Amino acid sequence: MTAEVSDSALLGAIAGGGAGRGEAERALCRRYAPRVRLYGLRHLRDEERARDLVQTVLLGLLQAARDGRVRAPEQLVRFVLGTCRNAVLRVREIDRRAEPTPDEVLVAAVGSETPRDPVNAAVLLRCMGGLGDRARRVLELCFHDELESDEVARRLDLTRGNVRVIRHRALAALRTCLDAPAGEAA
Amino acid sequence: MSCDSPPSWETLVDWWSGDLDDAAASAVEEHLFGCEGCSAVADRVAATAETLRTMVPPVVRPERLQRLARTGLRIVENPIEPGETSDFHFPKDAELAVHVLGGLSFQPGARVEVTLRSIASGGVLGHVDDAPFDAARGVVYLACQRDYAQLDHDLVAEVRVGTGLPAVRYTILHHF
Numbered sequence: 001m002t003a004e005v006s007d008s009a010l011l012g013a014i015a016g017g018g019a020g021r022g023e024a025e026r027a028l029c030r031r032y033a034p035r036v037r038l039y040g041l042r043h044l045r046d047e048e049r050a051r052d053l054v055q056t057v058l059l060g061l062l063q064a065a066r067d068g069r070v071r072a073p074e075q076l077v078r079f080v081l082g083t084c085r086n087a088v089l090r091v092r093e094i095d096r097r098a099e100p101t102p103d104e105v106l107v108a109a110v111g112s113e114t115p116r117d118p119v120n121a122a123v124l125l126r127c128m129g130g131l132g133d134r135a136r137r138v139l140e141l142c143f144h145d146e147l148e149s150d151e152v153a154r155r156l157d158l159t160r161g162n163v164r165v166i167r168h169r170a171l172a173a174l175r176t177c178l179d180a181p182a183g184e185a186a
Numbered sequence: 187m188s189c190d191s192p193p194s195w196e197t198l199v200d201w202w203s204g205d206l207d208d209a210a211a212s213a214v215e216e217h218l219f220g221c222e223g224c225s226a227v228a229d230r231v232a233a234t235a236e237t238l239r240t241m242v243p244p245v246v247r248p249e250r251l252q253r254l255a256r257t258g259l260r261i262v263e264n265p266i267e268p269g270e271t272s273d274f275h276f277p278k279d280a281e282l283a284v285h286v287l288g289g290l291s292f293q294p295g296a297r298v299e300v301t302l303r304s305i306a307s308g309g310v311l312g313h314v315d316d317a318p319f320d321a322a323r324g325v326v327y328l329a330c331q332r333d334y335a336q337l338d339h340d341l342v343a344e345v346r347v348g349t350g351l352p353a354v355r356y357t358i359l360h361h362f
Contacts, residue, residue, distance in 0.1 A: 035218055035225045041232055042202060045239075077220040081212075119237040122333040125244070133315040136243075142203055143238040144250075149205050168199040174234055 007031075007073040014065040021066075028065065029058050032080055039081075043088045045146075053091075057083045119178060127177035135170040142167055192224045193217060198231045242282060245300050246329040247318040251284060271357040276332060285328040287345055287356050292321045299346040300326060301353070304338045311341055328358075335362035 005027060013024035036057045040050030060083045064070045070079045128136055134156065141152040142163070149163045156163070193201070193214050200206050201214045218225045242254070255261055262280040266272045268289040276283055292298070300317040303310055319326045326345055339360040344353035 031222070032219070034229065035222075038218065038225060038229055038232055039215060041236065073220070077216055080219050081216055084215075119233045120333070120336075121237055121241045121331070122336045124234070124237050124241065125334070126337060128243075129310075129312045136314075137316075139238055140243065143235050146239070149203065164196070164200060164203075164205060167203065168196045171199055171231065171234055172195055175230055178234070 007076050011065050011071055015068040025062055039084045053087055056087045127174050130177060131170055135166050138163055138166045139170050189221050198228050202231050202235055242329045244312055244329055245314045245317045246327045248320040251327055266356045268354040273359050275361045283330040285358055287326040287328060290324045290347055292319055296347055301344040303342045305340045
């Protein structure tokens with residue numbers, strides 16, 4: 001089964017329950033796992049929790065596909081997105097019931113600090129050298145301190161629109177630098 | 187939002203940063219789940235942003251060092267006085283080294299510039315115009331991670347406090 005097989009064909013093979021079911025299930029999971037993980041990272045900001053979310057959502061998806069409850073590609077996207085949303089809400093509800101101490105939050109944050117992507121921190125640091133001070137400060141406040149754009153704007157005496165423009169241009173410049181062949185990075 | 191009109195880089199950065207309203211964020215997410223190509227682009231935004239979130243900048247704020255220390259991160263301090271050369275061996279059991287550039291005094295509202303210069307090439311490795319400092323200790327903290335072994339790491343740190351004053355120099359020779 002290759003990546004070219006459509007979602008519809010995969011769902012059909014899973015619901016049909018024939019000899020190709022296992023392979024179709026693996027293909028469907030391989031296709032959607034990165035997207036669920038991305039959603040998890042965006043909303044939970046934690047690699048381990050994002051991985052847990054992938055498992056939860058894919059288990060639900062497989063069951064729904066086997067039962068024939070998800071047949072069309074549009075249904076598939078909505079099912080996965082809906083399951084992600086519900087799972088993230090449950091995680092947050094659990095968090096609220098067992099409010100961690102600030103130190104536990106910090107430990108959890110640093111515990112997940114292993115880069116999950118080929119982005120090399122040393123190269124990224126070198127690339128940061130190619131940015132201006134203001135862009136570096138915006139990135140630091142947005143991504144490290146996780147401040148909202150309004151607060152970043154207030155601290156740097158900018159407008160919210162300025163912050164967004166500086167941020168996306170700086171990230172684009174970093175990606176260009178990161179993607180440059182070795183030795184050409186800023 | 188079809189793949190004929192994929193979300194722009196700006197939209198993906200805004201989405202990742204939480205700057206879209208709920209309806210727009212939902213539309214982006216629905217699109218990403220249905221589109222492998224856009225999901226891969228969003229992953230590049232996420233990977234860069236997440237690495238930024240977790241990396242320690244070279245000139246580090248005292249509050250951040252305190253937060254990192256509270257997490258149990260093994261941090262070793264390397265005090266250096268102005269004009270001194272430090273032959274620094276990165277300890278095997280340390281996760282983060284902090285060169286403590288001492289002998290400085292800061293007036294309230296002081297503006298501090300830090301320039302890192304390669305000994306080998308003389309080129310500027312990094313420059314921070316408005317660098318953070320620890321006024322109580324009279325120091326600037328220069329963070330060093332093991333990953334930096336890949337970089338040009340024998341350097342002179344020049345610290346200038348205020349304008350019109352000469353820079354104070356610290357020479358650091360790293361051994362990883």
